Amino acid sequence: MTHYDAIISGCGPVGATLANLLSSRNLRVRVVEKDHAIYDKPRAIVLDWEAMRALQFAGIAHDLSRETKPHPGTDFIGVDGQLIKLFDPAPPPYALAWPATLTFVQPRLEELLRTSLQSRDNVDLSFGHLVTGFKDEGEIVRVDIKNVETGEETSITGDFLIGCDGSWSPVRTQLDLQLEDKQFDEWWVVVDALKLRDTPLPRKTTQFCQPKRPATYVVGPGDLRRWEIKILPNEDPASFNDPLVLNQVLEGFVDLDAISLWRSAVYRFHALVGESWRSGRVLLAGDAVHQMPPFLGQGLCAGIRDAFNLAWKIAAIQRDRMQISLLDTYEQERKPHVSTVIDHAKQFGLIIGELDEAKARERDRALQAEMAAGTMVTTRQGFIPNLTGGLIDSQAPLAGHLFVQPTVIDHSGEARLLDDVLPMEFLFVTVGTAQQSWLTGHEEFWSSIGGCRVVITPSEPELASDAHGLIFLREADGLFAGWAAQHGGQAFIVRPDRYVFGAYADAVSAASAIATLDNSLFATTRSPQIAGEAGYASL
Known part of the structure; x- marks a missing residue:
């Protein structure tokens, strides 16, 4: 029976990125994923230059970049239709070589990641399988997996198990690791559509910070356009699964004859972060250990940061025989970083989603004054922190900053x-x-x-x-x-x-x-x- 350096539960973008990175360091990897096919509709839509750098090491960034769109910037529109805040796209030359923020199509990203994995001799892929149980035996982890079609069960072993298995993570459930609730809980409907013809739409991504119907409009690559629309307190979220109800709301933002609906989904946006990220040789990454509202476009970026952080450390332990306590720095580095990003995303959600008109007008005045004074942070990257602890020389200049990529x-x-x-x-x-x-x-x-x-x-x-x-x-x-x-x-x-x-x-x-x-x-x-x-x- 093959013994693995790492077993990964979940082959979404985070798990697949981690598997590619570990494989590139000559580690033996097993990936367990319940679904055979990639989900064929968009979910995440934003990547940043740090995520692209990780995907560069995973071997797919250059191919993916041909199908992305540099983010055009964001306008925040107030109660009376006025500009109250903005994000400008970071200008070239780009410090990390890639545009600071890009939009992309998730199924294409996953296709590239899986194709790369299938070409690697040191990766075994178990699609149509679930992790049903595991035991950390001190020096190895024994993992039970089940074929979801036949029910056949198999036991495999690895030095590490990483749960990249989403917000309902079975690995996190067995570990009984809790998520801290950072007090954001709202219902929104997300609509992805393809533009069929020219029609009046904002040139930039737009946050409609209007109490009558808060919403986000995202300019995707090609003809892809997205609307994220807040469901009001007096509305039933389930009703937005009815095309008639959805169209009545969507037609306030776009001519319905000018688009072709790709997908719509009702989401409950959360702000959650894991209290613990590791138990011995079992670790969590991505949505399994943190979830955030989408208002900074950082959900998947955060998961890819997890994968990059874990990949080199696991490789260092396995290949270079570094001490296993190096993995203590995973939570030390990633938890405060993602907590800060979640706090910022939550704050933007509160700005965008304010339903009280008087409070919204007060917000508009404050933000316009900040713009006029020149004190507003106007790039998205201004809200992404550096590392503040873990494996850095905290007294040295630039410790915890990202190195440039010329x-x-x-x-x-x-x-x-x-x-x-x-x-x-x-x-x-x-x-x-x-x-x-x-x-x-x-x-x-x-x-x-x-x-x-x-x-x-x-x-x-x-x-x-x-x-x-x-x-x-x-x-x-x-x-x-x-x-x-x-x-x-x-x-x-x-x-x-x-x-x-x-x-x-x-x-x-x-x-x-x-x-x-x-x-x-x-x-x-x-x-x-x-x-x-x-x-x-x-x-």
Whole structure:
């Protein structure tokens, strides 16, 4: 019987991204998914540049990007039809190479992810199967799966089990891990349609912050358009499954003859975050451990961040024999990050969905004053935090920030994005060759974790090709040079998920940071598990 490095429950976008990332690090992966076919209608519709960076390492970002649309920005419209708030799209050059926010079609994303998985020899896919029970045995996890058609049950083993199995997560249910309710609970109907002909519609995504009928309009790729419409307190959510009721509301936003309905669904928007994210060798990711209202377009982005964070850490434990307590940093990093994003999404939901006209007019005045004063945060990324704890050098500049992704010229003369040149490993990046000497005395450690030593220069590299274990790259756009100069950094320790461990301007601070990182990754003391071992039970 095959033993797996990781067993993943769920092959939605989060589970499939995680499986691709783990597979790319040469780990053996089993994916268990109850459905054979991809759900063929849109659900998530927004990705950001950090999610695209993860999908780049998963091997599908370039293909997906051909079918996305850079987000055109968002206008918030007040009670009387006036502009009260806006999000401008971040202008190029893009710090992470991809547009800051994009719209996409989820079935196409899932198709690309599954096609990639099917091409990988180290991934076994069990479609039409459910995880029915598991037991953490200390060194391995024993997982029972059932064929949903035949009822046949099988037991498999892996070093880790990750529940990427959605808001009703069976894995979370067995662990009996609770979700903290952040007090947002509203009914909305979501409508996706294809535009058949030109018709008057906003050019930008629009938040209709109007008490008579709060709604969101999203400009998707191609002819895809979305409306998210608040169901009022005196209305029965179930009634919106009736096309007549739905059309009566939708015709207030668009000429119904100009669109073809793709799907409509009634949702109860929540704001929830898991109290615990891990129990021993069993972990949760995506909707299984957090759910948020859609008003920042960050639900799937947050799940992909989970996958990226977990992938490199599990690979480091399995491949590089780092201590298992490295996984303690998963919750330490991701929980406060996603909690902040949920709080912002909830706040935008309250702004958009205000039903009291007097309060809405007061809101309009306050937001317009903020715009006039120039104090308004006008980019969506302004509401996405950096890492504030976990595996970072919290005293160092840029700790917890995302490392930039310039276009670079490799030694063959080809222009490529940085992450297409460098693997998903630790990086020691410097502005010149001299600063690479700051790693002296720690070369064995750096090699043991698969770390790369990289010199990025704005001009021709000092050597035409890799030499002395160094990778020389010339950047084509000046993005890295400008960013490094702005923050006074000459050397940067960068994690595999491209978060900055720290930036350094001298040899002493850099050497101290490397020693700290060594101790963090390979300390002999194993930290306590976040929660107790899961008992064996049927789900």
